[in-house]
Amino acid sequence: xxxxxxxxxxxxxxxxxxxxxxxxxxxxxxxxxxxxxxxxxxxxxxxxxxxxxxxxxxxxxxxxxxxxxxxxxxxxxxxxxxxxxxxxxxxxxxxxxxxxxxxxxxxxxxxxxxxxxxxxxxxxxxxxxxxxxxxxxxxxxxxxxxxxxxxxxxxxxxxxxxxxxxxxxxxxxxxxxxxxxxxxxxxxxxxxxxxxxxxxxxxxxxxxxxxxxxxxxxxxxxxxxxxxxxxxxxxxxxxxxxxxxxxxxxxxxxxxxxxxxxxxxxxxxxxxxxxxxxxxxxxxxxxxxxx
Numbered sequence: 001x002x003x004x005x006x007x008x009x010x011x012x013x014x015x016x017x018x019x020x021x022x023x024x025x026x027x028x029x030x031x032x033x034x035x036x037x038x039x040x041x042x043x044x045x046x047x048x049x050x051x052x053x054x055x056x057x058x059x060x061x062x063x064x065x066x067x068x069x070x071x072x073x074x075x076x077x078x079x080x081x082x083x084x085x086x087x088x089x090x091x092x093x094x095x096x097x098x099x100x101x102x103x104x105x106x107x108x109x110x111x112x113x114x115x116x117x118x119x120x121x122x123x124x125x126x127x128x129x130x131x132x133x134x135x136x137x138x139x140x141x142x143x144x145x146x147x148x149x150x151x152x153x154x155x156x157x158x159x160x161x162x163x164x165x166x167x168x169x170x171x172x173x174x175x176x177x178x179x180x181x182x183x184x185x186x187x188x189x190x191x192x193x194x195x196x197x198x199x200x201x202x203x204x205x206x207x208x209x210x211x212x213x214x215x216x217x218x219x220x221x222x223x224x225x226x227x228x229x230x231x232x233x234x235x236x237x238x239x240x241x242x243x244x245x246x247x248x249x250x251x252x253x254x255x256x257x258x259x260x261x262x263x264x265x266x267x268x269x270x271x272x273x274x275x276x277x278x279x280x281x282x283x284x285x286x287x288x289x290x291x
Contacts, residue, residue, distance in 0.1 A: 002017060002018070002019060003017070003018050003019075003020075003021070003022050004016070004017050004018075005018075005022055005023055005024065005030075005034065006034070006035045006036060006037050006038065006041065007030060007033040007034055007035055007191075008033055008034075008035035008201070009033050009120065009177065009188070009190060009191065010124070010129055010177040010179050010188040010190070010203075011179065011188070011203070012041075012042055012124060012127065012129065013035065013038040013039075013040070013041035013042065014033075014041055014042045014044065014120065014123075015037075015041035015042065015043050015044070016044045016045070016046065016116075017043075017044070017045045017046070018045075018046040019046065019047060019048060020046075020107060021107070023046070023112075023116075026107060026109055026112060027109060027112065027113055027116075027191065029191050029193075029197070029199045030191045032191070032199045032200070032201050033190075033191055033199075033201055042120070042123040042124060043098075043099060043100040043101070043123070044100065044101050044102075044103070044116065044119045044120070044123065045100055045101070045102040045103070046102075046103045046104075046107075046112070046116075047102050047103065047104045048104055049104070049105065049106070050104060050105070051081065051088045051089065051090055051091035051104045051105040052079065052081075052091040052093050052102075052104055053088075053091075054070060054072060054079065054081050054088065054091075055072060055074045055079065056072035056073050056074025056075070056079055057072060057073050057074070058070055058071070058072055059071055059072065059073055059242060059243050060238065060239060060242035060243070062238065062239070064082075064114065065110070066084060067082040067083060067084055067089070067090075067111075068082070068083045068084070069081065069082050069083070069239070070083070071239050071242065071243070073243060073245070076093060076094065076095050076096065076097070077093070077094030077095060077096040077122075078093075078094045078122060078243070078246070079091060079092065079093045079094070080092040080118055080239060082105075082111065082114075082115075088105070089105050089106050089111065090103065090104070090105035090106060090111050090112075090115055091103070091104050091105055092115050092118050092119055092122070094119075094122045094123075099123075100123075101119040101122050101123055103115045103116070103119055113191075113192065116191075117131065117175065117192045118237070118239060121237050121239070121240055122240070125240055125246055125249045125250065126249050127179075128179060128180040128181075128252065128253045128256070129177060129178070129179045129253070130177065130178055130179075130236055130237070130250060130253055131175040131176070131177045131178075131190060131192065131237065132145060132147070132175070132176060132177075132178055132235045132236065133147065133174065133175065133234075133235045133236075133237075134146055134147045134154065134172075134174075134175075134176055134209075134235055135154040135155050135157070135158040135170070135172070135173045135174070136158070136170065136171040136172045136173075136176040136187055137158050137161050137162070137168050137169070137170060137171070137279075138168065138169055138170075138171045138187075138202075138204045139165065139167060139168040139169075139207075139279075139283055140167075140283070141204055141205060142204055142205050142206075142207035142283070143171055143176070143187035143204035143205065143206055143207055144207045144208050144209070144210060144278075144282045144283075145176065145178075145187065145206070145208075145209045145210070145235075146158055146209075146210050146212055146278075147209060147210070147211050147212070147231070147232070147234075147235040148211060148212040148213070149234075152212055152213070152214060153212055153214065153268075153270055154173075154212060155173055155194075155195075155196060156270050157212055157266075157268070157270070157274065157275060157278070158170055158173070160270070160271070160272055160274070160275035161275045161278070161279050163272065163275070164272050164275050164276055164279070165275075165279055168279070170196070170198050171187065171189050171198070171200055171202060171204065172189050172190055172192075172193050172198055172200065173193050173194050173195075173196035173198050174192060174193045174194025174195075174196070175190050175192035175193065175194070176188065176189065176190060177189075177190050178206060178253070178257065180252075180253055180256040180257070180260075184205060184206070184260055185205075185206040185256060185257055185260045185261070186203045186204070186205060186206065187203065187204050187205075187206050188202070188203045189201060189202050189203070206257070206260060206261050207261060207282055207283070208261045208262050208263070208264065208282045209228075209232060209257075209261060209262075209263045209264070210263075210264045210265075210266050210278050210282070211223075211231045211232075211263070211264065211265045211266065212266050212268065213265060213266065213267050213268070214267075214268070214269075214270075215267035215268060215269070216269070217267070217269070218266075218267065218268045218269060218271075218273055218274045218277050219266075219267045219268075219277075220264050220265070220266045220267070220277055220278060220281050221264060221265055222262050222263070222264050223262075223263045223264065223265055225258060228258055228263035229254065229258060231263060231265065232254065232257065232258070232263060233254065236250060236254070264278070264281065264282075266278050
């Protein structure tokens, strides 16, 4: 029996059709984003057990956990396969003619979660929307994105900020969604938050972006436009921006983000002084800290 569910993600209506269990049964975090049916939603389909065979021109290869992933551009659109021991276990195939993306293969929760993240990215790439690899703090209705290579300390830094500024809170710890909405950029919570369960159906005005770099002392600097672009692009999903056609779709959003807010580089230690420095720079009216 086919099961249908609607969600609201970054103010996009998302329709997910599945041939087996409800998505909210397999991934309970999606329940926070459940919504009523609407017209013209983004259409994601979770199909059968047998993945689609790889086809097309290979443009990017990467590893995630214990899986080797290949990205292809083919006559239907775009395809990503996830393999383990040379066997494809999940495929994500866009079908541009039908404006849908289909996922096939195992329903193992972590794989399905990642596949849905990719599928959402493919379906929203032309709608000035992107899920960035970042940890996000909100204060007084304004969101700051902290970006860095994995393991550098994004989560540690945002955790320290919440300790020194209790009025601040975490919106998302892995894949907040940025969307340009005509007069500025908004940041949304999402069903994807990495190792930190943080699933908020909320949005906030984008306030700024901070690239974290480990150092022996704390220092922050605002980046010029070209360098800001270079630092921000790796936070975009490489599965999408490594394809030249998809990168062109992202370019307007990247430009709007850079036009809208400052981008900083923070050289820091994992301590409270670093949290005070970054937060005080992005929210200069805050002068009282919790010791």
